[in-house]
Amino acid sequence: MRKCIVTGGAGFIGSALVRKLLAQGDTSVEVVDNLLTGHARNLEEVRDRIVFHEIDIRHYAPLAAAIHGADTVYHLAAIPSVPRSIREPVPSHEVNLDGSFNVFHACVQGKVRRVVYAASSSAYGDTDVLPKEETMAPRPKSPYAAQKLMGEYYASTFHTCFGLDAVALRFFNVYGERQDPGSPYSGVISLFMRAAIERRNPTIFGDGEHSRDFTYVDDVVGLCMKAAAASNVGGQVYNAGNGNRYTLNELWRLLQTIEGVDLPAKFEPAREGDVRDSQADITAATRDLGHNPQYTFEQGLRRTLAWYRTQF
């Protein structure tokens, strides 16, 4: 059986990936997570089918021991928030950058066949042109964006210098079941869904015309597995998005329609480090990885909302 490691496997994206890997059948799935932003409950019904390592990726020795001999490492562990990286830059740097260095180094030492690295669309910053293509010069606007971009550079230089077969996927605002709305740093869709279900007015930072390429978790997880299987992609970077974009005003209108509520949003000043517009060009990922998003925005929202209704 092939051993796969998912760092951040107790997070919302990581735990969805764990389920999909288990469904494949021929894989032994091991999770590395320190439960800082992830939760054991995300793995509840699959807990006896995986090996769980409660390890912080800042600690090299236990991390390297867990990774040794793996076929594939999906590196998703992070402190995933732009505003948190501004308010708490030190842990954000240590986990997202030093931690990623540790993962790549451990993968070289442990002779891992392929690494799939969760990079971020935030690396682009504000570009003059949409959609955003991988060939555009990155313009990070926050520590989080800079850390994720440096992670890409490490992945590609480890490919060049040490032969590490690492491919980076720039995730575009992923949403779906198990995304935790419990923190001010939570993803906007999880916060808006909880507000709609609990009949509260959400907060929109800015004028609501900021836009995002919201990508349903199953599509991103599917792409991670395609990236693990693809040929000749070592050192490459691909957009992992849906290819569309919706403003926050449109998102909140659509959610109100689906949920049958009328709750005007409260408006507050835009957040520091916030990118204005985000939309992926998915041509390269489609061509080289077979990316083929399956869910329209409304389909993804309806599936996700159905799950949140069971929680709140």
Ligand code: UD1
């Ligand atoms: C950024 C990255 C994304 C990355 C994520 C990690 C960009 C374009 N995207 O997401 O790829 O995976 O960090 O967390 O940089 N907002 C509100 N009200 C709220 C919460 C948020 O209006 O209550 C707004 C934010 O100001 C932002 C948008 O909603 O304009 C999305 O915010 P969020 O879901 O936190 O993600 P990003 O910071 O865009």
